[in-house]
Amino acid sequence: MIDIQILRDNPELIQRKSKEKQVDVDVDKILALDAERLELIRQVEDLRQKRNENSAKMKGGGKPDQAAIDEGKQIKVELADRESQLRQSEEEFDELFGAIPNIPLNHVPTGETEDENVVKKTVGEKPQFDFEPRTHWEIAKQRDLFDKERAAKVSGSRFVYLKGGLVRLQFAIVQFVMDTLDDESVIERLIKDNDLQIKVTPFVPVLPPALLRTEPYKASARLNAEETTYKLEGDDLWLNASAEHTLCTMYWDEIIPQDQLPIRYIGYSTSFRREAGTYGKDTEGIIRLHQFDKLEMQIFSDAETGFDEHKLMIAIQEYFVQALGLRYNFIEKCTADIGTANASGVDIDCWFPGQGRYIETHTADYMTDYQTRDLNTRTKKDGKTELLHTNDATAFALSRILAAVVENYQNEDGTVRVPDVLQKYMGGRTTL
Numbered sequence: 001m002i003d004i005q006i007l008r009d010n011p012e013l014i015q016r017k018s019k020e021k022q023v024d025v026d027v028d029k030i031l032a033l034d035a036e037r038l039e040l041i042r043q044v045e046d047l048r049q050k051r052n053e054n055s056a057k058m059k060g061g062g063k064p065d066q067a068a069i070d071e072g073k074q075i076k077v078e079l080a081d082r083e084s085q086l087r088q089s090e091e092e093f094d095e096l097f098g099a100i101p102n103i104p105l106n107h108v109p110t111g112e113t114e115d116e117n118v119v120k121k122t123v124g125e126k127p128q129f130d131f132e133p134r135t136h137w138e139i140a141k142q143r144d145l146f147d148k149e150r151a152a153k154v155s156g157s158r159f160v161y162l163k164g165g166l167v168r169l170q171f172a173i174v175q176f177v178m179d180t181l182d183d184e185s186v187i188e189r190l191i192k193d194n195d196l197q198i199k200v201t202p203f204v205p206v207l208p209p210a211l212l213r214t215e216p217y218k219a220s221a222r223l224n225a226e227e228t229t230y231k232l233e234g235d236d237l238w239l240n241a242s243a244e245h246t247l248c249t250m251y252w253d254e255i256i257p258q259d260q261l262p263i264r265y266i267g268y269s270t271s272f273r274r275e276a277g278t279y280g281k282d283t284e285g286i287i288r289l290h291q292f293d294k295l296e297m298q299i300f301s302d303a304e305t306g307f308d309e310h311k312l313m314i315a316i317q318e319y320f321v322q323a324l325g326l327r328y329n330f331i332e333k334c335t336a337d338i339g340t341a342n343a344s345g346v347d348i349d350c351w352f353p354g355q356g357r358y359i360e361t362h363t364a365d366y367m368t369d370y371q372t373r374d375l376n377t378r379t380k381k382d383g384k385t386e387l388l389h390t391n392d393a394t395a396f397a398l399s400r401i402l403a404a405v406v407e408n409y410q411n412e413d414g415t416v417r418v419p420d421v422l423q424k425y426m427g428g429r430t431t432l
Contacts, residue, residue, distance in 0.1 A: 001098050001221075001373050007031070014100060020110050020335040021101045030100070033093040040086040047079040101340040102370040105307075108344055111334030117347070118334070123318070124327035127353055127408050134414075135354035136406040137285035140166070142414040143432065145406070146286060157283075158275060158290040160399075165432030169405065169418065170293065170398050172425035174268060177295050177320070177395045178205055181266045190315040196308040203266040203297065208246040210269055211237045216249040219374040221341035221367075230272050243267030243296035244392035251300065253376045256388065261379060262301040262309060266395060269294060286399040287359060295395035302379060303369065306389030307344075310366035313393035314346050317362045320395065323421045326404055327351040329358050343368045354407040361400045364393035406432075 007014050011027045018025040054072045058064045109118050127133075140146045145166040151159040162170065180186055181203035188200045214236050217223040222245045223238065225231065230239040240246055247267045256263065271294045281288060297316065299309045321328050331347040338345035348362035369387040372378070377388050409417040416432040423430055 002100050002102065002370060003373070004034070004097070006103075007097075007100070008034070013103070017103045017335075018101055020104060021338075021340065022112060022336045023099070023101045023340065025100055026096065030093065030096045033089060033096065037086065037089045037093050040082055040089055044079065044082045044086055047075055047082060051075045051079060098374075102343050102368060104335045104338060104342075105344045105366075107332075108338060109332055109334040111336050114334070114337040116334045117337055118332045119329045120332050121330045122327070123322065123330065124325070124351075126327050126351055129353070129410075129412075131412045133353040133407065133410060135285060136352075136403040138354070139406050139410055139414055139416065140285075143416070145432065148286075156290075158288065160286055160289060162286075162399075162402075165416075165429070166402055166406075168426060168429070169422065169432060170402060172418075172422040173396055173398060173401060174295065175425045176323075176422055177266065180320070180323075181205075181264075181297075181316070181395070186319070187312075190312060190319060194311055194315050196312055198301075198305045198308045198312060199262060201262055201264055203264040206243075206247060206265045206267045208240070208243055208250070208267050208269055210240045210246070210272075212240055212246050212249065213237060216252050216375070217245065219252065219376075220245060220249050221371050221374065222248070228273050228275075230274055239272040240269055241273050242271050243269035243294055244298045247296065247298035248371060248390055248392060249375060251375070251377045251388075255378045255380060255385065256300065258302070258379050258381050261388075262299055262305065265298045267296050267298060269296070286403050289399055292397060292399040294397050297391075297393045297395055299391040300377070300388050301391070302381065303386065303389050306368060306391065307366060309389075309391045310344060310364060310393075313364045313391055316395070317348055317364060317393060321348060321350060321362070324401070324405065324419045326408055328361075333363075339365065341365075341367050341370050343370065350401075350404045352404060352407045354410070359400065359404070361397060361404060362394040364391070366391050 011031060015025060015027045054068060054075060057068050058072065109116065111117065144163060146163055147161040151161050184200050184202050187202060191198060191200060217238055223229055228241050244267065247265050270291060272291050275288055275290060297313055301309045328351065329349045331349060333345040333347055342365045344366040346364045347360050349358035350361045352359050367390045369389055371390045372387045378385050379388055405419060406416050409419060411417065418426050418430050418432065
């Protein structure tokens with residue numbers, strides 16, 4: 001959530017920035033509830049003080065007089081009433097205040113739909129074929145690389161059995177990412193090339209839990225029950241929709257020493273998404289599945305370095321895509337598309353020659369302190385407690401990048417060349 005003081009000091013800013021994100025916010029009502037809540041808090045505190053004073057009188061020497069007894073009863077009734085009003089007021093306030101989106105940074109383009117995202121640059125060359133390139137699902141069927149029909153039989157639509165060389169390729173990509181993000185020389189070069197004022201700290205690999213309780217999930221501002229997240233019936237548990245959801249909550253209600261920052265993680269997790277609202281979209285192939293594996297970067301930093309950490313993540317994403325030799329669009333997401341919790345967001349859309357279009361393969365989100373305020377994740381700096389800033393970004397959503405590699409590296413006979421950077425992880429194999 002945002003800082004309440006920003007709303008109190010500059011309600012017009014919050015109203016305008018929320019509108020830019022296509023979020024309806026009743027600022028006047030929220031401020032009225034805030035004032036009501038503060039007044040009720042004052043009344044509750046006053047009544048508790050009176051109760052304590054009355055209790056002290058009752059415990060004094062001798063038998064308490066009837067006036068003190070009657071006063072105690074009256075205070076008890078009034079306090080119960082005010083506490084009940086306060087609970088109701090706080091519940092209504094929390095619901096409306098929590099819906100206020102993060103404030104987009106000044107560089108974020110203003111737009112009403114994702115169509116107003118800005119392509120900042122296009123990098124790489126389209127592969128040239130002397131035959132008509134096929135889609136990854138056409139190649140997979142020919143080479144028996146995955147099976148959606150049998151997966152649908154046992155699990156339903158949008159599930160898949162990955163098979164054979166495609167499985168080996170996935171784990172080659174995982175190893176490539178782990179080796180890269182553990183290499184300080186790579187991190188140092190990217191920091192230097194992008195003129196970033198941050199430490200050379202490698203990423204620690206993490207296998208996070210795939211299940212998350214409601215309270216931390218809601219606090220993370222990542223729980224999307226209607227369109228995305230699966231709930232386990234009978235349990236207070238949700239299936240992880242991406243590795244960063246259990247990574248960002250890792251330090252829930254903790255203070256991280258300043259000398260441990262930044263903390264950089266690379267998480268690997270099977271992820272689950274309902275994909276509600278996408279009926280009929282990307283039904284072929286493995287672009288949009290209910291279950292997929294994902295490598296996700298997560299960074300905890302202080303406020304001063306948060307945006308440079310965002311830039312580092314984006315530089316890493318470009319490094320990965322360029323290492324695979326894929327053509328891509330670098331997209332600055334507009335206010336309507338960066339997401340409620342994000343202050344800035346970038347997408348990378350890779351070229352899929354079999355489909356003749358660009359498809360999103362990476363996203364990078366900078367959340368400032370919006371996430372950590374509710375998670376209460378802090379550090380101490382110069383004797384003062386401060387909220388941390390968080391960043392998360394895709395290293396690879398594996399099903400999507402596998403599809404991109406298959407389409408870009410296909411041969412006429414249906415075999416698929418292994419990108420040079422991955423061959424050392426493939427046991428000597430150069431083709432699938």
